[in-house]
Amino acid sequence: MANIDFIEGIGLLAAALTTYSFLPQVYKTWYTKDVSAFSLTTFTFFFIGIVCWLxxxxxxxxxxxxxxNAITMVSSLIILILILKYRKP
Amino acid sequence: MANIDFIEGIGLLAAALTTYSFLPQVYKTWYTKDVSAFSLTTFTFFFIGIVCWLxxxxxxxxxxxxxxNAITMVSSLIILILILKYRKP
Structure with a gap:
């Protein structure tokens, strides 16, 4: 029981870190509109991958x-939309 | 059995997509050295989170x-190092 709690604790920590880690990026990109450094391929396939993980x-x-993955799906979709909106053609 | 195969197929597709999606970003950042748009907080906590997922x-x-997560750990570590190396102080 204690071991299961430890494993699920690591899982929830992993979930919290990888989920909330995207929020500063969403915030920064939302305000700076600077998307030049991002790879559109990366964020497109990352988003599809997160949907599969979900x-x-x-x-x-x-x-x-x-x-x-539900929350990361939303965060990565926002970043993907911002890249599509603000990238130079 | 067919159902388990389907589930593991989705899992492997998810793994392939979220893993290899980072490679175009590593490639782009490696050559352009453009890291201005990245959030250091995001990539720091994302890397730690991936280690926990592993x-x-x-x-x-x-x-x-x-x-x-093993491969994503390496990709995100490379991006993190490039951010730390090329960001403006």
Missing amino acids: IYGIYKESLSMILA | IYGIYKESLSMILA
């Missing part, structure tokens, strides 16, 4: 994966 | 999670 987490019934 | 995946004995 589906996988739902099947695996992993609360950590579902919570993390 | 530990979680090892405990969960999820091959998809282990493979994905």
